[in-house]
Structures are given as C-alpha cells and as structure tokens.
Amino acid sequence: MYFLKSISDEVHLSQKIFSNYKKVRKLLIVSIFACIAAILQAAGGLLPGIGYFISPLATAPILLCSMFSIRFGVKTYFLTIMLLFILQPTELIIFPFTTGLLGLGIGAAFSIFRKRISMTASGAIVLMLGIMILLYIFRFPVLSPVASDSFSLLTTGGIALFAFLYSWLWVEVALIIFKRIKIMMVV
Numbered sequence: 001m002y003f004l005k006s007i008s009d010e011v012h013l014s015q016k017i018f019s020n021y022k023k024v025r026k027l028l029i030v031s032i033f034a035c036i037a038a039i040l041q042a043a044g045g046l047l048p049g050i051g052y053f054i055s056p057l058a059t060a061p062i063l064l065c066s067m068f069s070i071r072f073g074v075k076t077y078f079l080t081i082m083l084l085f086i087l088q089p090t091e092l093i094i095f096p097f098t099t100g101l102l103g104l105g106i107g108a109a110f111s112i113f114r115k116r117i118s119m120t121a122s123g124a125i126v127l128m129l130g131i132m133i134l135l136y137i138f139r140f141p142v143l144s145p146v147a148s149d150s151f152s153l154l155t156t157g158g159i160a161l162f163a164f165l166y167s168w169l170w171v172e173v174a175l176i177i178f179k180r181i182k183i184m185m186v187v
Contacts, residue, residue, distance in 0.1 A: 066107020123167030
C-alpha cells in the first residue's frame with residue numbers, strides 16, 4: 001500500500017552528509033532557511049490577497065532544515081520567529097502554531113520514522129494541535145468564518161481531516177524538493 005511504503009534511505013544519507021559539515025556552514029544554512037521562511041510567512045500580511053497563497057510556503061524551509069537535523073530545524077524555527085517579530089509581528093501568532101510547527105513535525109518525522117503514514121500522521125497531529133490551541137485556548141479565529149471558538153466534534157473532525165491531507169501534501173512536496181537539492185549537498 002502507498003502509505004505503508006518505506007521512504008528511501010536518501011534522507012538518512014543526507015543527514016550524515018549534513019553532520020559532516022563545519023559548524024559555520026550549518027549555521028549559514030540555518031540563517032538562509034530562516035530568512036526565506038520569514039519572508040514567505042510575512043508575505044501573508046504584506047501582500048493581501050496573493051500573500052495568503054505565498055505564506056504557507058514558509059513550511060518548506062523549516063521542514064527541509066529539520067530533515068537534515070532536528071536540532072538545526074529547531075534553530076531555524078526560533079530564528080524565523082525572531083525575524084517575524086521584526087518584519088511582520090502580526091504573523092507571530094500564526095507561524096509558531098501552524099506553518100512552522102508543521103515543518104518541524106514533518107521534518108522530525110523524517111528522522112524518526114521510515115513510512116509515509118507515520119510521517120504524515122506526525123505532521124497532522126502537530127498541525128491539528130496547533131490549530132486547536134489557537135482556536136480553543138487563545139480564541140484566535142484562525143479559521144475565520146468556518147469555525148467558531150466553541151468546541152465542536154464536527155469542527156475537530158474537519159480540522160483533523162484537513163491536517164492529515166495538508167500534511168500528506170507536504171510530505172510529498174518535501175520528497176520532491178529534497179531529491180532536487182540533495183545534488184547540491186555533495187558539492
């Protein structure tokens with residue numbers, strides 16, 4: 001079955017290559033990924049309309065850096081939060097609980113698990129928790145007119161389904177991007 005297929009060992013080989021990099025090179029990669037993520041996330045507030053289609057792409061830099069190393073993925077995540085504090089403070093509530101957290105969750109899953117279903121489920125769980133924390137604890141209308149801030153099983157089920165499908169999409173996108181950039185890692 002498709003979801004039970006094992007992901008190739010290319011990711012683990014790239015993690016070994018990344019671990020052989022000098023610390024300065026690793027920090028440079030972290031800072032570049034954090035800058036890209038901050039710019040993409042800030043596009044949601046800076047460019048109304050089209051920016052809302054660009055800001056979800058902020059997941060990619062966090063995810064890729066987390067695929068190489070969970071520790072450096074976490075550094076990228078927090079550096080992006082600090083950059084957003086300067087660039088677009090209104091995105092500070094969205095990024096840590098949705099796009100950034102999804103990137104960390106899936107990136108860490110690539111290090112821990114080997115099957116697509118495990119990686120997709122990990123991303124879905126962290127995204128669902130992040131959305132539910134924003135919606136039910138902080139009462140932030142992350143889903144605007146679609147859901148109220150009072151708990152509902154229908155809303156929770158909808159969030160779970162969305163989180164799973166969105167996480168699955170990002171697992172597949174990450175594999176495609178990863179195959180394209182792994183060639184650059186050897187250089």
